[in-house]
Amino acid sequence: MVDDEYQRATHDYRDGYAGLPVQVVDLDDADGELPAPDSVVWWLSADTYDAEHTFAEVFAWFMKRVDTTRVTAVVIGAWEDAYEDSSEEIIRLLVDNAARFPALRSLFVGAMESEECEISWIQQSDVTPLLEAFPLLERLDVRGGTGLGLRPIRHEALKSLRLETGGLPGAVVRGVGGCDLPALERLELWLGVENYGGDARMGDLEGILSGVRLPALRHLGLQDSEIQDEIAAAVASAPVVAQLETLSLSMGVLTDAGAEALLTGQPLTHLRRLDLHHHFLSGGMMKRIHEALPGVKIDLSEQEQGDDDGDGRVWRYVAVSE
Template structure:
């Protein structure tokens, strides 16, 4: 599986493509600045640089009204990292006074593979915008997230085929008192996911993020081991939704979940893209659905077998 569709919304606002230079609708009436999530992207072969696009955006749309930004292709994504883009956005902090949400790296497979997206240190966005409530990032190559303190951030999401260990550690060491939603596509070692299960452990503490209600530890080849850790985690009782999806979860991991802390208080247990048996999916539904828990068991995968062994795969890697 790859990421094949651009974001449709951000911060409950529909995504709207800021017209590229020379497009027929460039001079058309644009929506009110606060009514959409503005997606900015350039064609690397189209002649306009991202800096030129950004300047045109600030001259065309009242930046004080902008609430959400979706940053798409900024150049040759496999060769150019996003540091200059972050610098442009943060340099406009005094003009983007209403900004509350940013998604960085809204690229899909036809533009580049997720593991080829060149990221950078994204924490300057948090430092520049103390009112930011939502930050999403796609791509793990070059990504950095040193520990920060931010009072308002409610949603933090990383989509990657391999999340660097220092990002996991940086998040775990951060002070984010308002954080309610934490989503991590942790990925695999072959694509930069050099984290360990021990790096995850601080995220499972009860008081690490006191407002946390959703935890997603997704897209790994060690989903059973993660499930065993999560099953006993102090953070579980405060959650309303839990995702261990997109990975190689088998009956072993699901058994650990059933034997661990009660999950009957959850609204959603998301396990989609898994390697569970039919018998185990029946057990999970019987244990949780009578308590009102939605259990997502879509994408039941079958392991592949050859002369070298049995193979199970995370959903999004390259």
């Protein structure tokens, strides 16, 4: 997996996904010449507000016009009323037609920009059926944590799992940790804030941090969290860290306390990259990190100061919430 393929924040991927250019399925231009099915990523979506065409209509046209047996990558963008209606119907359409997608290897569900639907407004559903129906899937990206579900399963082929949320339910974190994913190389979880359903606690991360069910993991991202200091302290002694090449504790409320725990824990000098961007570290601590890890590429951009609430308390915030 190529690090540069993954964006640091929410991204619409209309310029490319899974190493391929994007072909938007547009029913208003349905008579145009289509590219080879395996040469592009097929983007399927409907307008969130006042949709002229439903997602089901877009999907039906796609199934009729494209040889889906050759399709390797699909992005599901918006669907009508995504802030009220969940992805359950979209997932059912994919699962019911799984036999017609034998080459599918990469899938994104919910690639919406904020203008279409804020990340924490997106109504998701249980994505476990996708992994059950597509045993050869190698990459799964999901945006939106409201209503999101994932049950522990075994999947032999999945190499990358990315859950972008403004609030990731603890049950989903436990579900990930309970999965047997022998091929998984990249795992990225945006934990978000409790106000938007991000109720994960340290105990929920035990299955992930042990690394027992993730023998191939090389990149771990536990990001965008209100409890970033606690996560950093747990990572400092987590068995999974020894097998990693890259680590991201970015986008959250990381302070000097968390960084101190990280530096005094197990060695991190084996890492190629440590991503801590969007943080609340002091200049002195930033210098210490660079000095302690001279051979590691470190991202300490987006140093935040926090906001004084007027009562002498500092309000700190994650990068992505609503």
